[in-house]
Amino acid sequence: MPKDDLMPKDPHDRLFKRVMSDEANVRQFIKEFLPKDISSQIDLKEMKLIPTEKIKGYNKYYMDIAVECYISDIKGQLYFVFEHKSYPDPNVLLQILSYMTVTWDEQKKKNIPLTPVIPVVIYHGFSSWNITTHFQGQFDSLNESIKPYIPEFNYVLVDLTQIPNDEIEQKAKSTPFLMASLIIMKLVALHDIEGITRIAVIIKLSEEERIILILYLFYTLDVDQDTMQRIVKELGGEKVMPSFAEKLIKQGEERGEKRGKERGKIEGKIEGKQELLIKLLHRKFGLSSSDEKTIRSVTDESKLDAAVEAIFDAKSKDEVLKLLGQ
Numbered sequence: 001m002p003k004d005d006l007m008p009k010d011p012h013d014r015l016f017k018r019v020m021s022d023e024a025n026v027r028q029f030i031k032e033f034l035p036k037d038i039s040s041q042i043d044l045k046e047m048k049l050i051p052t053e054k055i056k057g058y059n060k061y062y063m064d065i066a067v068e069c070y071i072s073d074i075k076g077q078l079y080f081v082f083e084h085k086s087y088p089d090p091n092v093l094l095q096i097l098s099y100m101t102v103t104w105d106e107q108k109k110k111n112i113p114l115t116p117v118i119p120v121v122i123y124h125g126f127s128s129w130n131i132t133t134h135f136q137g138q139f140d141s142l143n144e145s146i147k148p149y150i151p152e153f154n155y156v157l158v159d160l161t162q163i164p165n166d167e168i169e170q171k172a173k174s175t176p177f178l179m180a181s182l183i184i185m186k187l188v189a190l191h192d193i194e195g196i197t198r199i200a201v202i203i204k205l206s207e208e209e210r211i212i213l214i215l216y217l218f219y220t221l222d223v224d225q226d227t228m229q230r231i232v233k234e235l236g237g238e239k240v241m242p243s244f245a246e247k248l249i250k251q252g253e254e255r256g257e258k259r260g261k262e263r264g265k266i267e268g269k270i271e272g273k274q275e276l277l278i279k280l281l282h283r284k285f286g287l288s289s290s291d292e293k294t295i296r297s298v299t300d301e302s303k304l305d306a307a308v309e310a311i312f313d314a315k316s317k318d319e320v321l322k323l324l325g326q
Contacts, residue, residue, distance in 0.1 A: 011219035012084035014309070015181060016122075018212060020065045020080065023049060025178040030067075030078065032171035033158050038118065042078070043070040050077070052099070064099070076116040077103070081155075083123045084185075088131045092121060093138055096155060119155035124189045129159050160186040165195070176201050177209050184213055188220050193227065197234040207283065210236060273304040277320075280308065285317035298324045 019025050027044045034042075047069035067078040079099055081092060096119040104114050123129050132138055134154045136147060160168070165183055172179035180201050187195045196217065202210055214237045218228065231237075274296050281287050281295075298304055307323045314320045 011216050012082070012185070015185065015212065015216045016082045016084075017065070018313075019178055019181045021049065022175075022177070023047070025175050026065075026067060028172055028175040028178055034120065034156055038071075038156065041072045043073075046070055047078075052079075066099075071116060071118070074116065075113075076118065079117050079119045081119065081121045083121055083125065084189075087125060087127045088123065088129050090131050090138060092131060093135050093155075096121075096153070097135065097151065100153070119153070120158060121155050122158045122160065124160040124185045126161075126189050126191075129157060133157055161189060169201070177205055180205060180209075180213060184216065188217065191221075193221070193223065193231065196221075197231055199235065203236040211280070270299050270301060270304065273301065273308065274298065277304060277308050277311070280311050281317055281320060284311065284314075287317065291317065291321065294321065295324065300325070 020029075026049065027047065030042055030047075031039050031044060047067050050066045050068045052064050052066050064082065065080045067080070069076060069078060079096065081096065083089065083092060100117050100119075103117060107114055134152060136142055136150055136152045139150065142150065160182055163186070165186075168182050168186070169179055172182060180199055183199055184196060187199075202213060205213070214232055214235060217231060221228065221231075223231075278287060278292055278295050281291070303324050307320050310323055311320050
């Protein structure tokens with residue numbers, strides 16, 4: 001299935017950030033997926049999401065989210081790293097250390113007390129997680145006399161591939177979008193097509209949430225068009241997204257081929273993307289005939305891609321339309 005033209009920069013990142021931008025989902029994740037000796041000490045009522053992008057000097061290599069909270073009555077942070085690569089990256093330990101040191105450096109500059117940071121790594125790759133869970137563990141044959149001079153910390157590992165689906169369902173039953181997203185991310189990594197079609201909770205989600213998950217599958221699954229159409233149908237996507245992206249592009253290409261094979265393919269893809277953007281914007285915000293005319297006048301594929309990618313985070317249609325540069 002041709003997806004390269006529609007692929008956002010990182011569909012895993014977008015889904016993770018979309019799910020974890022909802023504090024209710026974060027609270028449920030902390031409560032049910034972290035070890036009880038940690039989650040029981042966290043005041044979930046007082047927690048809040050804080051941006052990591054504003055930390056100066058912090059190089060962002062992984063998808064991450066930080067939560068400010070009270071841990072045993074002490075102000076601290078939970079730092080979530082989302083690892084989606086097929087194979088675990090040992091650099092995750094250095095990334096965590098980098099975030100810790102830059103965070104503490106910022107606090108010292110502001111003359112405020114240093115706060116503890118508890119790192120949490122969420123993994124859903126195909127290969128088994130074989131990275132040590134403590135910093136000193138990555139050193140070969142570290143002599144006992146040297147250990148006191150080397151930084152040491154542990155991180156919490158939540159390996160979705162090792163958690164049964166029914167356990168994820170039970171832990172996240174009060175947050176259906178979190179539940180569906182975690183299971184989908186797990187099954188995408190395992191390429192379990194039949195398992196994906198049986199995620200019944202997706203049918204009960206809002207239209208916007210269903211579209212988000214279906215687009216995620218479209219961007220990340222390497223399957224043929226017939227299989228993708230079957231997945232969409234099983235998950236109730238035909239009701240909320242009848243003009244599914246691949247179908248639109250194919251239809252556009254067929255119309256374009258009447259105007260010339262090579263030229264038609266290019267025009268067809270553009271026409272398909274225009275139709276997709278119109279359908280999604282109309283469903284979320286409503287569109288005037290002049291808005292539709294504006295979209296149909298855009299022939300820059302990169303602008304159309306950017307608009308489609310931005311639609312679910314946008315608060316108004318104008319935020320999306322301005323990306324078209326009209």
